Amino acid sequence: MTNHSAANRSSDQPKNDQPKNDQPKNDRLKNDPLKNKIEQRQARIGIIGLGYVGLPLALLFSEQKFAVTGFDIDQRKVDTIAQGGSYIYRIGAEEIRAAKAQGFSATSDYARLVEMDAVIICVPTPLNQYHEPDLSFITDTTHAIAPHLQAGQLVVLESTTYPGTTEEVMVPILEKESKNGLKAARGTSCDDASAKNEFFVAFSPEREDPGNTAVARRDIPKVVGGVNPKASELAGALYGSIFQRTVPVSSPAAAEMTKLLENIYRCVNIALVNELKLLCLRMGLDIWEVIDAASTKPFGFHPFYPGPGLGGHCIPIDPFYLSWKAKEFDFRTRFIELAGEINNNMPYHVLASIGGALNQHKKSVNGARVLILGVAYKKDIDDLRESPALTIIELLQKEGAQVNYHDPYFPFIGKGRKYDLQMKRTELEQLAQYDCIVIVTDHSDYDYRKIVGEAQLVVDTRNATKGIDSPKVVRC
Ligand SMILES: NC(=O)c1ccc[n+]([C@@H]2O[C@H](COP(=O)([O-])OP(=O)(O)OC[C@H]3O[C@@H](n4cnc5c(N)ncnc54)[C@H](O)[C@@H]3O)[C@@H](O)[C@H]2O)c1
Numbered sequence: 001m002t003n004h005s006a007a008n009r010s011s012d013q014p015k016n017d018q019p020k021n022d023q024p025k026n027d028r029l030k031n032d033p034l035k036n037k038i039e040q041r042q043a044r045i046g047i048i049g050l051g052y053v054g055l056p057l058a059l060l061f062s063e064q065k066f067a068v069t070g071f072d073i074d075q076r077k078v079d080t081i082a083q084g085g086s087y088i089y090r091i092g093a094e095e096i097r098a099a100k101a102q103g104f105s106a107t108s109d110y111a112r113l114v115e116m117d118a119v120i121i122c123v124p125t126p127l128n129q130y131h132e133p134d135l136s137f138i139t140d141t142t143h144a145i146a147p148h149l150q151a152g153q154l155v156v157l158e159s160t161t162y163p164g165t166t167e168e169v170m171v172p173i174l175e176k177e178s179k180n181g182l183k184a185a186r187g188t189s190c191d192d193a194s195a196k197n198e199f200f201v202a203f204s205p206e207r208e209d210p211g212n213t214a215v216a217r218r219d220i221p222k223v224v225g226g227v228n229p230k231a232s233e234l235a236g237a238l239y240g241s242i243f244q245r246t247v248p249v250s251s252p253a254a255a256e257m258t259k260l261l262e263n264i265y266r267c268v269n270i271a272l273v274n275e276l277k278l279l280c281l282r283m284g285l286d287i288w289e290v291i292d293a294a295s296t297k298p299f300g301f302h303p304f305y306p307g308p309g310l311g312g313h314c315i316p317i318d319p320f321y322l323s324w325k326a327k328e329f330d331f332r333t334r335f336i337e338l339a340g341e342i343n344n345n346m347p348y349h350v351l352a353s354i355g356g357a358l359n360q361h362k363k364s365v366n367g368a369r370v371l372i373l374g375v376a377y378k379k380d381i382d383d384l385r386e387s388p389a390l391t392i393i394e395l396l397q398k399e400g401a402q403v404n405y406h407d408p409y410f411p412f413i414g415k416g417r418k419y420d421l422q423m424k425r426t427e428l429e430q431l432a433q434y435d436c437i438v439i440v441t442d443h444s445d446y447d448y449r450k451i452v453g454e455a456q457l458v459v460d461t462r463n464a465t466k467g468i469d470s471p472k473v474v475r476c
Pocket of ligand 1: 048049050051052053054071072073074077122123124125137140141144158159160161206207208209210313314
């Protein structure tokens with residue numbers, strides 16, 4: 001007999017019968033002024049940090065008829081928005097202009113925070129030179145907000161960070177430096193009449209997957225954890241107005257940890273498949289064929305794909321926020337360390353593969369003309385942060401190769417990048433003049449059949465040449 005009850009459902013079966021919204025329905029905040037403003041689209045939203053996360057979020061609120069003010073210390077971004085332009089490839093200028101018509105503006109003047117009902121922080125969280133969390137963007141922003149903080153305002157952190165940042169780092173600064181001695185609301189009841197000197201604080205992680213057009217941003221459930229139940233409910237109401245589903249958790253730390261679990265899961269699984277790729281190469285097996293076959297299993301397997309190394313502002317960085325915090329609890333996060341070691345080694349594997357492929361042609365890396373195809377950290381996006389292509393280029397140059405690159409999204413690789421490279425994109429002409437073409441990022445725009453046809457030798461790190469049977473192709 002088949003039993004369809006939820007209690008008997010295995011954890012890796014689809015969960016599409018879950019309710020659309022996990023926020024408990026209640027009327028406890030029925031007369032709350034901020035909740036009412038949110039529902040009536042009267043709440044004014046301030047978004048601090050108008051980068052890859054903050055700008056799309058501002059547009060989403062704007063689409064839902066909220067008046068949004070963006071805050072950024074980068075004057076170039078503020079000016080571009082003032083002129084109705086965009087500086088992110090996948091966001092068209094027409095979207096910025098539509099938002100402006102809806103009241104969207106950008107400023108670098110923090111004094112304007114006093115006008116806001118809700119303030120959402122989307123600033124970077126990188127690692128420092130010792131591979132430790134660099135919270136300076138969060139603390140700088142918090143110091144800048146504090147003197148302008150108003151009673152009743154809701155402050156939400158979206159930047160990815162270790163559990164405890166919101167309550168242990170941000171809240172004390174806000175309380176200490178706010179005018180009039182404001183305090184973060186900590187009452188355990190939602191019915192508490194909002195004290196005159198309280199503000200509300202929550203954490204809600206950003207879960208965007210850049211370049212993924214299969215899932216609309218508003219369809220990605222939004223996890224929310226407030227310092228107290230009322231902060232949770234207010235943040236839930238705010239995000240519930242632009243996202244299809246909100247998922248409340250018991251605390252900001254639980255929400256912070258949720259985001260890290262998601263990214264560590266990804267990082268560790270990519271490392272696993274990268275390691276198995278190296279083994280498959282040695283055994284003469286095609287890892288991509290194996291993954292495709294394993295993916296036909298309708299449960300218990302989620303495919304991850306090998307590549308030339310990790311990139312982006314999230315997966316190579318976020319896990320180490322947790323490793324660092326874990327030390328405070330005398331705990332070693334061995335999976336994270338091992339995954340980091342394997343993933344960081346992948347650009348070196350690519351270098352060795354290029355050397356091996358050239359060797360087959362009786363050539364050496366030293367003096368070889370090499371074209372890197374695709375430098376973005378993943379396909380079809382304009383983001384170069386932590387891209388393995390930068391490491392591969394640097395390694396090739398150190399070995400004496402003459403390196404050019406092509407990427408439709410980057411006319412230049414400018415100074416100030418990871419390795420201070422200064423390179424100008426070459427055009428996709430005369431491919432035959434290169435001793436080796438290395439596919440590092442498999443942008444959809446490339447005609448791989450044509451590239452293989454014209455090239456002398458192709459090293460493919462992404463299986464972009466799948467189905468092209470040619471002795472010129474080396475998959476690594
Ligand atoms: N990019 C992604 O795909 C992604 C996905 C999920 C989570 N995240 C997380 O979101 C956060 C932001 O990432 P991002 O990719 O948008 O970064 P980003 O570098 O694209 O944007 C950050 C913006 O913050 C601005 N900024 C820095 N300090 C500021 C300050 N004191 N005041 C005002 N503005 C300031 C910068 O000028 C920049 O415009 C990070 O914690 C990241 O880990 C990013």
